[in-house]
Amino acid sequence: MSDENHNDNGTDRDVVEIPKTIELPRLLDFYELQDEAHTEIHEFYDNLRDGQLTTTQCRECGDLQFPPRIVCPECQSDDLEYVDLPHEGTLFAFSTLRAGAPIGMEDDVPFVVGVVDLGDVRLSARIDDAEYDDLEIGDPVRLKIVDIDGPTDQERVFYRFEPEEQ
Amino acid sequence: MTRNVGIVGGGHAKWGVREASYKDLIQEAGKATFDDVPDIGPKDIEGLFVGSVQPERFAFQTHVAPMVAELLGVDVDSMIARTELACASGQAALRYAWLAIASGQLDTALVLGVEKMNLPREHMAETQASMTNVMDREFDGVNGLNAPPYFAMIAQRHMHEYDTTREQMARVSAKNKSHAAHNEFAHYQKEISVDDVVDSFELSPPLCLYDCSGVTDGAAGLILMSEEKARDVTDEAAWITGSGQACMASNSINNLPSMSAWPQATTAAEQAYEQAGIDDPLAELDVAEVHDCFTISEIIEYEDLGWVEKGEGGQFIEDGRSELDGDIGVNPRGGLLGCGHPLGATGVSQALEIFNQFRGTVEDERQVPDPETGLIHNLSGSASVHSVMTLARGRPQ
Numbered sequence: 248m249s250d251e252n253h254n255d256n257g258t259d260r261d262v263v264e265i266p267k268t269i270e271l272p273r274l275l276d277f278y279e280l281q282d283e284a285h286t287e288i289h290e291f292y293d294n295l296r297d298g299q300l301t302t303t304q305c306r307e308c309g310d311l312q313f314p315p316r317i318v319c320p321e322c323q324s325d326d327l328e329y330v331d332l333p334h335e336g337t338l339f340a341f342s343t344l345r346a347g348a349p350i351g352m353e354d355d356v357p358f359v360v361g362v363v364d365l366g367d368v369r370l371s372a373r374i375d376d377a378e379y380d381d382l383e384i385g386d387p388v389r390l391k392i393v394d395i396d397g398p399t400d401q402e403r404v405f406y407r408f409e410p411e412e413q
Numbered sequence: 414m415t416r417n418v419g420i421v422g423g424g425h426a427k428w429g430v431r432e433a434s435y436k437d438l439i440q441e442a443g444k445a446t447f448d449d450v451p452d453i454g455p456k457d458i459e460g461l462f463v464g465s466v467q468p469e470r471f472a473f474q475t476h477v478a479p480m481v482a483e484l485l486g487v488d489v490d491s492m493i494a495r496t497e498l499a500c501a502s503g504q505a506a507l508r509y510a511w512l513a514i515a516s517g518q519l520d521t522a523l524v525l526g527v528e529k530m531n532l533p534r535e536h537m538a539e540t541q542a543s544m545t546n547v548m549d550r551e552f553d554g555v556n557g558l559n560a561p562p563y564f565a566m567i568a569q570r571h572m573h574e575y576d577t578t579r580e581q582m583a584r585v586s587a588k589n590k591s592h593a594a595h596n597e598f599a600h601y602q603k604e605i606s607v608d609d610v611v612d613s614f615e616l617s618p619p620l621c622l623y624d625c626s627g628v629t630d631g632a633a634g635l636i637l638m639s640e641e642k643a644r645d646v647t648d649e650a651a652w653i654t655g656s657g658q659a660c661m662a663s664n665s666i667n668n669l670p671s672m673s674a675w676p677q678a679t680t681a682a683e684q685a686y687e688q689a690g691i692d693d694p695l696a697e698l699d700v701a702e703v704h705d706c707f708t709i710s711e712i713i714e715y716e717d718l719g720w721v722e723k724g725e726g727g728q729f730i731e732d733g734r735s736e737l738d739g740d741i742g743v744n745p746r747g748g749l750l751g752c753g754h755p756l757g758a759t760g761v762s763q764a765l766e767i768f769n770q771f772r773g774t775v776e777d778e779r780q781v782p783d784p785e786t787g788l789i790h791n792l793s794g795s796a797s798v799h800s801v802m803t804l805a806r807g808r809p810q
Contacts, residue, residue, distance in 0.1 A: 275542055277555040313667040314552045320662065340672055342565035342617045344557060349542040352557045360562050362666055371553045371666040379618060384573055405555065 271398045275350055278395050281403050290329050291315045296404045300334060300390055302368060303327040313368040334390035335411065336365040343379040363388055363408050373407045387411035417640035417809055418514045419650030422450035423765040425598040426527075428631035428753050435472035435529040436484060438632040442525060442758075443485040446634030452646040453636055455485050459519035460492040464506035464526035465757035466499055470543040472529045481525055491519040499547045500706065501791035501800045502526065503633070503760030508802065510637050511653050520642040526761035527632035540628060547794040549665035560706065561617035561625055563795065568619050568709035570673040574724070579619060581727035582708040583610035586623050588736065589705055589744045593751025595778040600629045600753030610708075624708040629753025633762040640808065651768035651787070655691070655803040657684025664797045675792065678717040678799040685788070686719070689803040695720045698741050698803075699784035700770045702763035704791045705748040711735075714790060715743075718801070742781035745770060763789040764802065771806040 279285070281292035294301040303315040307324035313332075318325050341361030348356045359374040359382070374382070375391060388408040395403035424445025426438045433441070447454060463478040474480065478495045481487070492513050496505040503526035510522040532540055545554040548563070571577045587607045593599035605623065613623040643650055659680035663669050670676050682694070691697045703718070705711040712726035720741065721729050729735060735743035746752055746766040749759060767787035769775045787804045 275539075277542075277545070277550060279551045314549060314665055340566035340569050342562040342569065342620075344559070344562045344617055346614070346616060347537060347541050347559070347561065348557060349545045349554075349559060350538040351542070353538050355557065358557060360556050360558055362566060362672065369667050371556050371558050373556050384569070 271351060273398075276397055276399070277349070277351065278397060278403055278405060280399065280401060282401060287317045288315045292404065294329060295392060295406060296402070298392060300332045300406055301329040302332055304330045311367050313370060332368055333365050336363045336388055336408070338362075338374070338382060338384055338386045338388055339364040339369055340384065341374060341379070341382055361388075361408070374409065375407050376409045382410070416515050416517060417652055418511050418637055419640065419643045419652045419808075420764060420768050420804070421636050421638050421643050421647045421650050422446065422453070423633065423635040423761070423768065424449045425762060425765070426632040428598050428629050428755060428758075429600040430531045431630040433630065435468060435474060435527065436480070438527050438529060438630060439481050439484050439525065442527065442632035442634045443481070446523070446525070446636060450636050450646060453521065455487045457521050458487045458523045459490055460510060460513050460522040461487055461489050462492070462506040462510040462522060462524045463495040463757075464503035464524070464761060465495055466497055466502050466528060467543050467756070468529075471532070471540070481527075485523070487523060498798065498800070499793035500704065500754070500756050501760055501793035501798060502757040503762070504764070504789060504791045504800045504802060505760070506757075507635065507637075507760060507764055508656050508658070508800070511656060514637055514639050520639040522637045524635040524637060524761055525632065526634075526755075526758035528755035528757045529630050530628050530755060531630050553665050553795070561620060564707040564709060565617035565620045567672055567713070567796070568707070571709055571713060572619065574673050575727070577709075577712060577727035579611060580607060581731050582619075582624060582712065583607045584730045585705060585708040585711045586610045586750050588730070589711075589748035590623070590751040592745050592779045593747025595776040596747045596752065597776075599747045599751050600627055600631070601747070601751050620707060620709070623750075626706050626749035626754040629755045631753060631755030631758045631762070633758045633765055635761055635765055649772050650808075651764070651771055651804045651806065652809055653802060654805045654809050655685035655688030656801070657681040657688070658798065658800045659684075660798040664794060666795070669795060669797060673713070674723065675713055675717045675796050675799060677797070678714060678790065678792070678801070679719060681799040681801040682718045682790075685801045685803045689805070691786075691803065694718065694788075695740055698786050698788050700742045700745060700767060700781045700786075701788040701790065702744055702746055702748070702766050703788075704759075705744055705750050706754060706792070708750070710792065710796075711743065711748070718788075718790060737779065737781050742784070745775065745779045745781055747779075760789060760791050760800070763791075764804065767804045
């Protein structure tokens with residue numbers, strides 16, 4: 248046994264080393280891998296990267312889905328098309344998280360999260376550049392698209408919202 | 414249903430931030446369960462149903478049902494499975510055990526719910542990450558939407574639409590945590606006032622820290638038997654009279670039917686009431702353990718379980734109608750707010766509480782007067798699923 252394998256406890260036991268820390272594991276990365284090799288809704292992310300929030304609509308029955316799908320849950324058709332969603336909406340509900348954030352978001356605390364009403368779709372989103380105490384139900388908000396810099400070489404994006412200047 | 418099924422006993426591990434492993438909690442709850450029914454041992458168990466939500470994340474362990482069988486010495490010769498239905502996993506396990514016995518597949522089942530949620534404090538972010546994936550992780554969880562801000566928005570909408578007040582919500586916590594102060598296994602052991610709730614840390618406004626159930630380690634077990642077999646071991650049981658569930662093709666925010674009402678709870682309750690022959694639930698139910706993961710939840714449940722008109726839940730608590738001596742004693746156990754919420758164990762513990770209320774073995778300070786009928790309720794995830802079970806002290810005809 249080599250000297251560097253001896254432990255610090257003054258015994259001659261072998262030391263088994265495991266990593267002290269690991270990088271953010273793949274399955275604790277909240278953001279999806281967004282390309283064609285990983286998801287069949289990559290067009291949603293492609294459109295977002297190009298600056299447009301979209302979702303899927305069934306060409307057979309007209310059902311509009313969010314989140315985007317590959318099969319219509321109303322008629323089981325797989326003939327879906329991407330349609331534009333508005334980039335302006337109103338705050339339907341909101342709160343803020345002041346402690347106990349999930350992994351990777353601890354440094355963001357406190358942050359505002361809300362439900363944004365876009366008319367046909369109501370989605371949850373981070374509300375950036377906003378203080379909880381300054382907001383009210385019904386306030387106008389507009390889309391902002393952010394780049395995600397994370398543990399992958401992919402160019403990833405996501406949507407957030409911010410208060411509309413009054 | 415073809416056969417009557419009764420809960421004949423059960424037991425708890427101590428709940429809290431435990432210096433104990435996932436496997437320790439299983440063994441503590443298993444021992445307490447078998448100790449409660451001296452005539453039934455592990456070798457009498459034919460079916461094993463384990464409620465546990467995220468052992469993969471919290472304890473880095475999967476295939477946990479056979480682990481429970483091994484630890485408790487149970488030779489399963491009929492059915493064994495773990496159920497995962499987020500916060501309703503315990504009731505789901507109980508429901509499958511009931512169905513297995515009612516349908517004649519087996520006569521004696523063990524239901525065990527367990528969750529080890531507390532990692533060392535510095536790893537809270539990892540625990541919270543595991544709570545953020547019960548909604549659609551790709552489109553909702555990604556926004557940091559764990560339970561407190563989500564239920565804060567439910568509270569905000571209910572206050573906005575129905576004028577529910579901050580104080581009414583605080584009353585739910587003061588009631589339930591004060592019950593838990595007299596419950597030896599409960600996580601929180603201190604009576605608190607409405608002012609204590611309102612003055613606690615404003616975690617996700619309008620919700621404060623004491624409006625939220627805790628991150629808790631815990632386990633609980635139940636033994637269920639067919640009526641024929643139960644007669645051999647006990648004269649006293651909590652008979653399952655009805656069980657319903659509903660999910661309206663929704664889990665993510667956009668597809669939920671409402672953010673201030675839970676029609677799924679109404680549907681699930683109506684199923685259970687019909688099976689149990691309950692026409693007027695408020696008049697006919699004596700005790701209930703409902704899913705108070707947050708104070709607002711219990712207020713909405715008064716309404717959507719069909720006890721009061723929509724929007725009157727806040728007034729219901731303000732008028733004391735859910736106190737031990739009110740119209741219906743709600744959460745005498747202490748609820749999730751007082752006992753904590755070890756996800757897979759909660760529904761199992763709620764059902765055991767109803768049995769203990771029937772047989773009068775709970776502490777005097779939280780005993781509902783002479784209950785004959787009871788209800789348990791769980792919501793799960795974004796409250797997209799609701800599960801309701803009714804129980805009775807008297808054997809169904």
